[in-house]
Amino acid sequence: MITVANLSKRYGDKLAVDSLDFTVHPGIVTGFLGPNGAGKSTTMRMIVGLDSPTSGDVTVNGSHYAEHKAPIHQVGALLEAKAVHTGRSAYNHLLAMAATTGISKQRVEEVIDLVGLREVAKKRAGGFSLGMGQRLGIASALLGDPEVVILDEPVNGLDPEGVLWIRNLLRSLAGEGRTVFVSSHLMSEMALTAEHLIVIGRGRLIADVSVAEFTASASNKSVRVRSPQATELRDLLADDDVSIASSERGLLEITGLEPADIGDRALRAGIALHELSPQQASLEEAFMELTRDAVEYHSTTTSGADAR
Numbered sequence: 001m002i003t004v005a006n007l008s009k010r011y012g013d014k015l016a017v018d019s020l021d022f023t024v025h026p027g028i029v030t031g032f033l034g035p036n037g038a039g040k041s042t043t044m045r046m047i048v049g050l051d052s053p054t055s056g057d058v059t060v061n062g063s064h065y066a067e068h069k070a071p072i073h074q075v076g077a078l079l080e081a082k083a084v085h086t087g088r089s090a091y092n093h094l095l096a097m098a099a100t101t102g103i104s105k106q107r108v109e110e111v112i113d114l115v116g117l118r119e120v121a122k123k124r125a126g127g128f129s130l131g132m133g134q135r136l137g138i139a140s141a142l143l144g145d146p147e148v149v150i151l152d153e154p155v156n157g158l159d160p161e162g163v164l165w166i167r168n169l170l171r172s173l174a175g176e177g178r179t180v181f182v183s184s185h186l187m188s189e190m191a192l193t194a195e196h197l198i199v200i201g202r203g204r205l206i207a208d209v210s211v212a213e214f215t216a217s218a219s220n221k222s223v224r225v226r227s228p229q230a231t232e233l234r235d236l237l238a239d240d241d242v243s244i245a246s247s248e249r250g251l252l253e254i255t256g257l258e259p260a261d262i263g264d265r266a267l268r269a270g271i272a273l274h275e276l277s278p279q280q281a282s283l284e285e286a287f288m289e290l291t292r293d294a295v296e297y298h299s300t301t302t303s304g305a306d307a308r
Contacts, residue, residue: 032182
């Protein structure tokens with residue numbers, strides 16, 4: 001478990017993290033989201049003791065990271081995939097870590113196979129692609145068989161097979177009862193992997209909810225209805241409290257009624273329905289909506305003519 005209590009970090013005039021309070025629980029994958037500059041990396045660095053808080057506190061399994069007798073068995077972290085000796089092979093990098101922490105060579109072999117680096121294990125890490133470097137970083141994080149796993153952007157550089165692999169790996173680790181805390185900018189992947197979300201912006205907590213609650217909070221509660229009798233259905237449902245829009249023939253977007261109400265009224269009127277589905281915002285749409293005011297770096301849209 002990771003417990004963050006009133007955590008703040010200031011760099012000169014810059015307040016990077018501002019009074020954060022949240023708990024990351026074991027047994028589920030928790031996503032850590034926020035725009036660029038939100039304070040995610042700084043928060044992760046404070047969790048593993050690389051940065052000291054200006055105020056507040058953060059503990060892992062009840063103790064500060066540095067207070068654990070064998071931190072590598074408590075916390076496995078990937079914060080920078082390329083933080084390896086470029087002249088060492090992947091195997092020797094892991095072997096050096098193992099030798100300084102009392103971990104067996106057998107465990108080194110296990111994590112090499114786990115992350116799919118067997119064929120390149122004896123090659124220099126400096127020649128690795130971004131995806132291979134990510135796999136080595138994940139192997140390093142898992143070397144101590146830790147109870148808590150913290151990964152910063154673990155899918156960067158991975159091909160589709162690698163993305164699927166890391167998704168299944170994270171779920172498996174959580175299924176074993178571990179605490180899994182993962183940041184990512186790939187909302188579509190986070191929607192498939194995480195069960196709970198911690199969302200921050202400008203260093204402050206924006207949301208601490210399940211993925212379902214987060215997307216529901218940004219949804220407009222509309223219902224998509226497709227019918228060969230769309231005109232009759234529109235007339236039937238027309239009401240001051242009901243909003244009906246149509247972007248194409250036979251399709252209605254209805255706000256103000258539940259799907260069951262629409263279906264019951266259509267049935268009584270003998271109107272056929274070919275589709276009746278509540279519309280919910282995607283994780284990406286919800287994220288953009290709820291962090292709009294917390295984005296530190298705004299881009300501008302430039303027309304083709306202006307660009308020339």
